[in-house]
Each structure stands twice: as structure tokens, then as C-alpha cells.
Amino acid sequence: xxxxxxxxxxxxxxxxxxxxxxxxxxxxxxxxxxxxxxxxxxxxxxxxxxxxxxxxxxxxxxxxxxxxxxxxxxxxxxxxxxxxxxxxxxxxxxxxxxxxxxxxxxxxxxxxxxxxxxxxxxxxxxxxxxxxxxxxxxxxxxxxxxxxxxxxxxxxxxxxxxxxxxxxxxxxxxxxxxxxxxxxxxxxxxxxxxxxxxxxxxxxxxxxxxxxxxxxxxxxxxxxxxxxxxxxxxxxxxxxxxxxxxxxxxxxxxxxxxxxxxxxxxxxxxxxxxxxxxxxxxxxxxxxxxxxxxxxxxxxxxxxxxxxxxxxxxxxxxxxxxxxxxxxxxxxxxxxxxxxxxxxxxxxxxxxxxxxxxxxxxxxxxxxxxxxxxxxxxxxxxxxxxxxxxxxxxxxxxxxxxxxxxxxxxxxxxxxxxxxxxxxxxxxxxxxxxxxxxxxxxxxxxxxxxxxxxxxxxxxxxxxxxxxxxxxxxxxxxxxxxxxxxxxxxxxxxxxxxxxxxxxxxxxxxxxxxxxxxxxxxxxxxxx
Numbered sequence: 443x444x445x446x447x448x449x450x451x452x453x454x455x456x457x458x459x460x461x462x463x464x465x466x467x468x469x470x471x472x473x474x475x476x477x478x479x480x481x482x483x484x485x486x487x488x489x490x491x492x493x494x495x496x497x498x499x500x501x502x503x504x505x506x507x508x509x510x511x512x513x514x515x516x517x518x519x520x521x522x523x524x525x526x527x528x529x530x531x532x533x534x535x536x537x538x539x540x541x542x543x544x545x546x547x548x549x550x551x552x553x554x555x556x557x558x559x560x561x562x563x564x565x566x567x568x569x570x571x572x573x574x575x576x577x578x579x580x581x582x583x584x585x586x587x588x589x590x591x592x593x594x595x596x597x598x599x600x601x602x603x604x605x606x607x608x609x610x611x612x613x614x615x616x617x618x619x620x621x622x623x624x625x626x627x628x629x630x631x632x633x634x635x636x637x638x639x640x641x642x643x644x645x646x647x648x649x650x651x652x653x654x655x656x657x658x659x660x661x662x663x664x665x666x667x668x669x670x671x672x673x674x675x676x677x678x679x680x681x682x683x684x685x686x687x688x689x690x691x692x693x694x695x696x697x698x699x700x701x702x703x704x705x706x707x708x709x710x711x712x713x714x715x716x717x718x719x720x721x722x723x724x725x726x727x728x729x730x731x732x733x734x735x736x737x738x739x740x741x742x743x744x745x746x747x748x749x750x751x752x753x754x755x756x757x758x759x760x761x762x763x764x765x766x767x768x769x770x771x772x773x774x775x776x777x778x779x780x781x782x783x784x785x786x787x788x789x790x791x792x793x794x795x796x797x798x799x800x801x802x803x804x805x806x807x808x809x810x811x812x813x814x815x816x817x818x819x820x821x822x823x824x825x826x827x828x829x830x831x832x833x834x835x836x837x838x839x840x841x842x843x844x845x846x847x848x849x850x851x852x853x854x855x856x857x858x859x860x861x862x863x864x865x866x867x868x869x870x871x872x873x874x875x876x877x878x879x880x881x882x883x884x885x886x887x888x889x890x891x892x893x894x895x896x897x898x899x900x901x902x903x904x905x906x907x908x909x910x911x912x913x914x915x916x917x918x919x920x921x922x923x924x925x926x927x928x929x930x931x932x933x934x935x936x937x938x939x940x941x942x943x944x945x946x947x948x949x950x951x952x953x954x955x956x957x958x959x960x961x962x963x964x965x966x967x968x969x970x
Contacts (some may be wrong), residue, residue: 540637550716
């Protein structure tokens with residue numbers, strides 16, 4: 443891999459602004475709070491931040507229901523606060539990526555207010571409206587991701603509007619060129635302000651079947667706790683329509699019209715591990731400015747063979763110039779430490795930061811934050827409220843950052859918007875910074891090593907096969923070779939490998955003798 447773009451030479455860090463740091467003591471994190479912690483990110487080794495939505499919003503889905511794409515919600519600050527944050531980040535060498543939500547708006551967005559005013563509204567066709575069936579039921583069987591029908595009857599005009607998410611998040615009609623133009627203008631607004639890129643949310647739903655045909659049932663669906671009822675259908679017609687790449691190219695063309703910007707795609711395949719889904723974005727968009735997240739790691743079991751198979755297969759299919767962006771966690775998924783266990787977090791960190799491509803760290807994963815129990819009376823997430831009992835709520839992975847052992851984990855002096863994990867007095871940034879063996883220290887050391895290693899940033903990738911419990915691979919750049927061994931097991935593992943010199947270990951190992959300790963990961967080199 444040759445260096446073509448700053449995205450190849452950076453580490454991304456996702457910030458959920460409500461939960462990062464509260465600068466004005468109202469219990470909710472804000473933009474000035476992010477600015478106050480930029481030096482922490484510099485010292486950690488972060489090169490770019492992705493900020494989840496901070497636009498004006500009724501907060502039905504905590505910012506993913508946008509009522510104005512070109513401003514800042516007062517709970518997070520002002521446009522001037524954002525400009526200051528962006529400038530302060532840039533002065534420290536940190537790029538800024540903003541979340542962009544193209545599929546839907548809030549039902550309180552002026553566009554939708556005008557659209558629903560009457561059937562003759564000039565903006566009626568900016569959203570998807572349809573007559574009820576003869577018996578008054580919705581136009582088809584499409585389901586909302588948050589539960590129930592994807593159609594909401596508007597009694598004022600006696601038509602249904604489409605909402606792939608909440609009823610308060612009506613889908614925009616991307617088949618309308620006026621919508622495409624308006625959304626391009628919204629992207630242009632932020633690029634003109636100087637942001638370095640956009641993360642494009644929920645792209646699967648931008649294009650749907652024009653005939654509004656019913657989705658077929660999913661024959662493999664079995665209701666159970668933790669299984670999303672949305673999976674009862676195969677979403678043949680309600681998502682991934684024939685024009686999806688045409689519409690994404692509208693946004694990409696705006697990004698391409700500015701120097702040195704990048705667009706990251708959020709798109710989950712219907713079937714986990716379906717690499718053809720991810721590859722379709724590389725093949726239908728411009729790889730020099732666009733790449734999708736790879737979410738495989740979120741659904742994989744903690745198994746060396748599972749990761750070896752998934753990543754090996756993915757890397758084989760990528761073309762030169764394709765940028766792999768591995769996501770091991772985000773604001774919609776259970777915490778890495780919860781899924782894989784605290785003892786595996788060090789191994790996961792080594793894997794994430796030594797694979798090819800651009801790694802992304804979800805805030806708090808660097809200190810091993812885990813899902814926090816949210817009592818029913820404190821639940822905020824509409825996903826949980828609409829699907830109680832399915833363990834689908836996203837509040838547990840969105841709890842406030844644990845900065846110190848001060849009250850409320852040093853996040854705020856007020857009552858925080860979500861409960862804070864009870865382990866914050868022992869698991870926090872201040873404490874970890876004082877511990878040379880902490881997970882945070884490991885992240886900082888790995889990021890420092892990566893920043894000085896051309897092999898890890900630009901090198902090729904080759905799988906190795908040493909032991910069923912070890913995920914092993916080489917990274918090669920010019921004449922230099924690094925070998926990475928990741929022990930996924932809780933046992934000592936002997937590895938048959940020619941004598942190599944230890945460069946880095948996730949444990950206290952000082953030299954490598956051919957044996958890996960439980961959960962140990964190492965970087966080796968043949969250099970003297």
C-alpha cells in the first residue's frame with residue numbers, strides 16, 4: 443500500500459458527544475467538552491476524530507433525527523463552538539469528520555412540516571407518501587428498524603409516510619432530484635467550513651423498490667432475546683435499491699470537489715460476513731475518497747480461526763488502493779470488553795492497530811469500558827423502549843466517559859444523562875495513566891509504535907498458520923518485515939517459528955522464546 447491520502451496514515455477515534463465531556467455542567471457532553479480533551483487525544487496518538495451528530499434535533503433518536511443540517515443543537519453549543527473545535531483540532535494535527543444522516547430527517551424539520559401540510563405541498567414529494575390499502579392498512583409489509591410498521595398514517599392528509607426508523611424520522615425521497623441537490627448542499631456547507639470528511643449514516647435505505655413490493659419472510663428467523671424482530675423479513679425491497687450508488691455518488695462528487703477529504707460509509711450486510719456487500723461500495727464508488735466500515739469483528743466469536751478466516755478473506759478481495767476500515771465497536775453495538783472479555787482487550791488492541799488500513803477506536807475502549815446496566819427507569823434509547831425484553835437497547839454502550847474517580851467519573855458535576863458504570867473509581871483515565879501496565883498505556887504505546895512504523899501504516903499483509911489458537915500474519919514494506927502473533931486463548935501456546943527478535947508484547951515479556959502466554963500478542967522482527 444502506498445500512501446495516497448491522510449486516511450491511510452491516521453487512527454480514527456469516534457466521539458459520542460453526549461457522553462464524552464460536559465463543559466457546562468448540565469449532565470450532557472458538548473463540543474467545548476471535546477475541545478477541552480483534545481490534548482488527551484493527541485497524547486493518546488489519535489489523528490482524526492469522528493463526531494456523532496450534534497445538529498439541532500428533538501433528540502427522539504439523540505441527534506440522528508435532524509431538524510437542521512446546517513447548525514448546532516444548543517445542548518452541544520453553537521456553530522462558533524464547532525468552528526473553534528475544528529480549528530483547535532487542526533492546530534494539533536487532528537482531522538475532523540462529521541456524521542451525516544442522509545436517509546431521513548426529523549418530523550420537525552421544516553421540509554417535512556411543509557411536506558405534510560397538504561397533498562399539494564411543493565415538498566410533498568421530498569418524502570415517500572402513499573395511499574392506504576383499501577382496508578386502511580399500510581401500503582406494504584415493510585418494517586421499521588426500531589419495531590413495527592415502517593409506515594405512519596398522517597390523519598391530516600389520510601396518507602402514509604415511510605419511516606425506516608422511528609415515526610419521528612421520515613425517510614427522504616432520494617428519487618427526487620431536488621432532495622439530492624439539497625443534501626449535496628448540506629454536505630458542501632460542512633466541507634466549506636473546513637471539516638475533513640463525512641461519515642455517511644444508514645446508507646442501505648437511500649434507495650428502495652419503486653413498486654413498493656412486500657418483503658419476503660426470513661425462513662431462518664427465530665424469535666429470541668437479543669434477536670432483532672426486524673430480521674423476521676428479508677429486506678429485498680425496502681433497502682439496497684438499484685439507485686443506491688447513484689445517490690451516494692451525489693455526495694461523493696461533493697467530497698471529491700474539495701482537496702484531501704474523505705467519505706466513510708456505514709452499511710451492514712443482511713448476512714454477517716458477506717464481503718460482497720462491502721466490496722460493492724469499493725467497486726461502485728471512488729476508492730481514493732470513499733471506503734466502507736468493515737463490521738465483521740462485531741459479530742465474530744472470539745476465536746483465532748474466525749478472525750483469521752474473516753480478515754484473510756477480506757484482504758484477499760481488496761484491490762490495491764482500497765482502504766480497509768475495521769470497526770470493532772461503535773455507539774450501536776455492545777462494548778468490545780463486554781463482547782470479548784476484559785482479558786482479551788489487550789489482544790484486540792494489538793490486532794486493531796497492526797492490521798492494514800485505518801483503525802477506529804470507540805471512545806472508552808482504550809480504558810476497557812464495558813456495557814453498563816441501565817435500570818428501566820433510566821432507559822433513554824427508543825430501540826429499547828420499542829422492543830422491551832429483547833436486550834437491543836444501545837444505552838449500555840453510550841454511558842459517559844470515565845475520566846477520573848471524582849463524582850460522576852469527572853464527566854460532569856451534574857446528574858449525567860445516563861448512569862455511569864459503578865467501576866469508574868478503579869477504571870478511569872487518570873488511574874490508567876499512572877499505571878504502566880494499564881490498557882490505556884498499552885494503547886498509547888501501540889499508537890506511538892504505529893506512528894513510527896512504515897510497515898504497519900503502509901505494508902502489505904500475509905497470513906501465517908502456526909497454531910489453531912493463534913491469529914498470525916506478516917506486514918511487509920520494502921525490505922522490512924514484522925510478524926504479529928495473537929494468542930486468542932487463555933493457555934500458554936508454543937509457536938513453531940524461526941528465531942525472531944521481540945519488538946513489542948502486550949504483556950511484560952522482554953524476549954520471545956517461541957511461547958506465547960495466555961492472551962499475549964507480540965510483534966516480532968528478524969532484524970538484529
